[in-house]
Amino acid sequence: MPDTPSPNPTLDEAYIATVRDLLKEGRQQALAEALADLHPSDAADLFASFTPDEQVTLFSLLDRETAADVLVELDRESREDLIDRIRPDALQSTLAELEPDEAADVLGEMEPDEAAEALAGLEDRSEIAELLEYPPDSAGGLMTTEFVTVPEAATVREAIARARGASETAHRDYLYVTDTAGRLVARVELIKLIVSPPETPIRNIMDTDVHAVPVDMDREQVADVVRRYNVLAVPVVDPQTNHVKGIITVDDVIDVADQEAAEDMYRLAGTGATDPLHQPVWKRAWLRLPWLLITLLPGFLVGQIMRWLGYDPGGTTALLLFVPVMIEMAGNVSLQSSTVMVRGLAMGDLRSYRLTSILGREVAVALLVGTVCAAVSGAVGYIFFGHDTGFAVVVAFSMLCGVLSAAITGTLVPLGCHRVGVDPALASGPFVTSLNDIVGTLIYLGLGARLLVLFH
Amino acid sequence: MPDTPSPNPTLDEAYIATVRDLLKEGRQQALAEALADLHPSDAADLFASFTPDEQVTLFSLLDRETAADVLVELDRESREDLIDRIRPDALQSTLAELEPDEAADVLGEMEPDEAAEALAGLEDRSEIAELLEYPPDSAGGLMTTEFVTVPEAATVREAIARARGASETAHRDYLYVTDTAGRLVARVELIKLIVSPPETPIRNIMDTDVHAVPVDMDREQVADVVRRYNVLAVPVVDPQTNHVKGIITVDDVIDVADQEAAEDMYRLAGTGATDPLHQPVWKRAWLRLPWLLITLLPGFLVGQIMRWLGYDPGGTTALLLFVPVMIEMAGNVSLQSSTVMVRGLAMGDLRSYRLTSILGREVAVALLVGTVCAAVSGAVGYIFFGHDTGFAVVVAFSMLCGVLSAAITGTLVPLGCHRVGVDPALASGPFVTSLNDIVGTLIYLGLGARLLVLFH
Numbered sequence: 001m002p003d004t005p006s007p008n009p010t011l012d013e014a015y016i017a018t019v020r021d022l023l024k025e026g027r028q029q030a031l032a033e034a035l036a037d038l039h040p041s042d043a044a045d046l047f048a049s050f051t052p053d054e055q056v057t058l059f060s061l062l063d064r065e066t067a068a069d070v071l072v073e074l075d076r077e078s079r080e081d082l083i084d085r086i087r088p089d090a091l092q093s094t095l096a097e098l099e100p101d102e103a104a105d106v107l108g109e110m111e112p113d114e115a116a117e118a119l120a121g122l123e124d125r126s127e128i129a130e131l132l133e134y135p136p137d138s139a140g141g142l143m144t145t146e147f148v149t150v151p152e153a154a155t156v157r158e159a160i161a162r163a164r165g166a167s168e169t170a171h172r173d174y175l176y177v178t179d180t181a182g183r184l185v186a187r188v189e190l191i192k193l194i195v196s197p198p199e200t201p202i203r204n205i206m207d208t209d210v211h212a213v214p215v216d217m218d219r220e221q222v223a224d225v226v227r228r229y230n231v232l233a234v235p236v237v238d239p240q241t242n243h244v245k246g247i248i249t250v251d252d253v254i255d256v257a258d259q260e261a262a263e264d265m266y267r268l269a270g271t272g273a274t275d276p277l278h279q280p281v282w283k284r285a286w287l288r289l290p291w292l293l294i295t296l297l298p299g300f301l302v303g304q305i306m307r308w309l310g311y312d313p314g315g316t317t318a319l320l321l322f323v324p325v326m327i328e329m330a331g332n333v334s335l336q337s338s339t340v341m342v343r344g345l346a347m348g349d350l351r352s353y354r355l356t357s358i359l360g361r362e363v364a365v366a367l368l369v370g371t372v373c374a375a376v377s378g379a380v381g382y383i384f385f386g387h388d389t390g391f392a393v394v395v396a397f398s399m400l401c402g403v404l405s406a407a408i409t410g411t412l413v414p415l416g417c418h419r420v421g422v423d424p425a426l427a428s429g430p431f432v433t434s435l436n437d438i439v440g441t442l443i444y445l446g447l448g449a450r451l452l453v454l455f456h
Numbered sequence: 457m458p459d460t461p462s463p464n465p466t467l468d469e470a471y472i473a474t475v476r477d478l479l480k481e482g483r484q485q486a487l488a489e490a491l492a493d494l495h496p497s498d499a500a501d502l503f504a505s506f507t508p509d510e511q512v513t514l515f516s517l518l519d520r521e522t523a524a525d526v527l528v529e530l531d532r533e534s535r536e537d538l539i540d541r542i543r544p545d546a547l548q549s550t551l552a553e554l555e556p557d558e559a560a561d562v563l564g565e566m567e568p569d570e571a572a573e574a575l576a577g578l579e580d581r582s583e584i585a586e587l588l589e590y591p592p593d594s595a596g597g598l599m600t601t602e603f604v605t606v607p608e609a610a611t612v613r614e615a616i617a618r619a620r621g622a623s624e625t626a627h628r629d630y631l632y633v634t635d636t637a638g639r640l641v642a643r644v645e646l647i648k649l650i651v652s653p654p655e656t657p658i659r660n661i662m663d664t665d666v667h668a669v670p671v672d673m674d675r676e677q678v679a680d681v682v683r684r685y686n687v688l689a690v691p692v693v694d695p696q697t698n699h700v701k702g703i704i705t706v707d708d709v710i711d712v713a714d715q716e717a718a719e720d721m722y723r724l725a726g727t728g729a730t731d732p733l734h735q736p737v738w739k740r741a742w743l744r745l746p747w748l749l750i751t752l753l754p755g756f757l758v759g760q761i762m763r764w765l766g767y768d769p770g771g772t773t774a775l776l777l778f779v780p781v782m783i784e785m786a787g788n789v790s791l792q793s794s795t796v797m798v799r800g801l802a803m804g805d806l807r808s809y810r811l812t813s814i815l816g817r818e819v820a821v822a823l824l825v826g827t828v829c830a831a832v833s834g835a836v837g838y839i840f841f842g843h844d845t846g847f848a849v850v851v852a853f854s855m856l857c858g859v860l861s862a863a864i865t866g867t868l869v870p871l872g873c874h875r876v877g878v879d880p881a882l883a884s885g886p887f888v889t890s891l892n893d894i895v896g897t898l899i900y901l902g903l904g905a906r907l908l909v910l911f912h
Contacts, residue, residue, distance in 0.1 A: 023847070037661065040684065058573060099715050119802070161515055164650060164651045172647045173647075173688070175627055188627075190646055190647060191619065191628045194619055194649070224804050226710070226803075227707075227714070229497060230707040231497065231707075232629070232706070244480070250688070250706050250707065251683075251686040251687075254706070254709065254710055255683070257489070257712055257717075259780055261717030261721070262717070263613075263804055264798055265717070265724070265881075267881035268721070268881050269724075277683065294887075295889060298890035298893055298894055300482065300889075302779075302897045305894065305897050306779070306897065307900060309901045309905055310905060311775065311776055312766075313773050313776065316767075317767050317768075320762060320767055320776045323758075323776075323780050327780050327784065328787075329775070336673070338724070339724060346676070346720055348684070424466065425719070425721075425722065425723035425724050431750075433784070436755075437780065438754055438758060439757050441758045441780070445762060449765055449767075
């Protein structure tokens, strides 16, 4: 009997602890049994709690079919790590279990020569090779080739025979109807085959509203079509011949919709347009840095504009000219961190991480970008304030502190809100910004008042 | 033969112009024919180009089934407008065409007494009334009650008979298997009924991994379950009895995923957590105002902190103390506008609006919030700068100008990027912020230098 589950029923702390113990004791048989009933999505989540080497052991104990699904469900970074560590023949037998479009997705991420080697041993290699030709974010890159067509002249009986004869993994909620030249003309719903007498011509029950998309359509537009017409799948056609090349199912479209929304959020926040939670620290820093540097320079320009307009108070009070850039940077850094947290919480991506690890990684990213921004700020400050080393040190050091404190609040406030049941998105935006403004100003001007005494 | 469509194939300018002409000439027969082949989603988009009164005419010319679907596809504001204008019997006959969950959604938005009146005339009113009891953002509020169950002891032949006998609109991609006490035990895929011999016991082909969700689960968690397990539908059960109360299909979940992502984005940007493009100007202003006021006060506090730390340059140069709050507000306002644009573009919601209308509405919102913020800023400035009217006027007027210019850049930059094929999200964040910082500072301090001469 099914439980009414929490979103992730099987992956509780006790279960993870059991797996950890069995791993340590090397009890492979018991471990294989413990893993046997795990859904692939849950298994992929479980992997996040273990080291790469332990993952290899766990992976080898899954049955080949589950292992293949786990490979697909893992985030890209973990998948690449795992593929690097397992033996080529284990990889081959896993890939053989995948549908051609999934195999193409995995191979498309690998080094070209390794992918070519793995591909060579696969049964449906020509199909996979063809799929690899399409750009990953086109309809062709998203589609699966496991679909069923039926000739326009067929009867329900013949269509049912076709559906029965197709591969078990083929999508058969819709069958696609083609004319004698192989061109797509309509689709027929599986249920209509069941409710119609066997001799009914397919023509009488088919639906010509197929909402076909061309192979080169952008995946975002494909998502738009599926969303718009509430269909379970859309056929992908060659725009010249109107032959069906594949289909895109609604579950792939949800992933696209989620990814596109995340991409927009990350881009608005300037965190680089990828999957920040699963990237190594240096890469996250590298992707965020350009957006911070882009706002750093106009920030200093604002200080210069103040001076041009005749607002230079002179002396220590000249530090006021850089308050805007300090506040601006703290705002950007905390928006980057809080956006990653809010999106990660919404997508359930943070479930398998510990708080200290999340915070630690965000702080490490902040240390890297903060050091670069501090160096730039110090240099600009040195020139701006008449080659005064004291000013330069205050500006650089405050920049580093401001970036660090912004990253910490930007990470902790959304996570804290989530824990106490307040919507993290609602609280994070304005609250975090204001907090950072005040803290940033206190650090900068407070430090300034004290540090400059030492230098002068 | 199907075309390979652009995302919205039928709704070109020429078609809209034709409909407009036919409407003007009052040629109802020709108009009905022009509307006949329109998909409900496209018809709903078409309505956006016409006045409420014209919409009533168009609505009356659609066949009842299409009209019902159009009512569901319209945005909430337009739907409420339309319902207010059509005759009660037209509304009744439209509602009768809807599935119970859709009817409940429409009725749930209406005034309680009007909803009760409309409900009284409907055939499946008890079912709809039950659905109305569930909160709109729970699993119960999202589910449809048109599903098919089959007893555990049945054979494939009996299950097929059940599927055949069900309502045409029922979802039958999965059938739900119950025990003798009516409790959910498993699901069976429709295709398995087709590929299995008629006398096969359902027990042999059913799948006990049903991923049931309780009626009171939050819709965001439901979306998580569907996304996670790649299913076409999840059953919704009473957590006490484990009886199936309804099902939630994947197309409803896409909408949830999109809405939740939009909600998070709007919340991070502080625009109020609803559907900003389809709300009247005053409401958009009202929803954004709290977030602006919340950041306004800490912004002034930063100025005060500067003074406490001993950084008051005095004279006209004291205007520097409010540069942070000016920049902060411009940043918030432009983030609000650009987030609404970026999300609107991504969801295709802006397709049916003209540029001047989008910009005009954003500027109107900015005028409203800008006036309130200017008044508050002027008052704070008056007190802050020793009851000096000149300072107060400069602060208030600059705040208004800064908010207006931020709304304009925040609207035009994403739309401009979209037009020239640059990702609006990518360009909007850092670019718009920097632009506003510089423009805001120039306005505030430039105006200050000139205006204060007049007052002193």
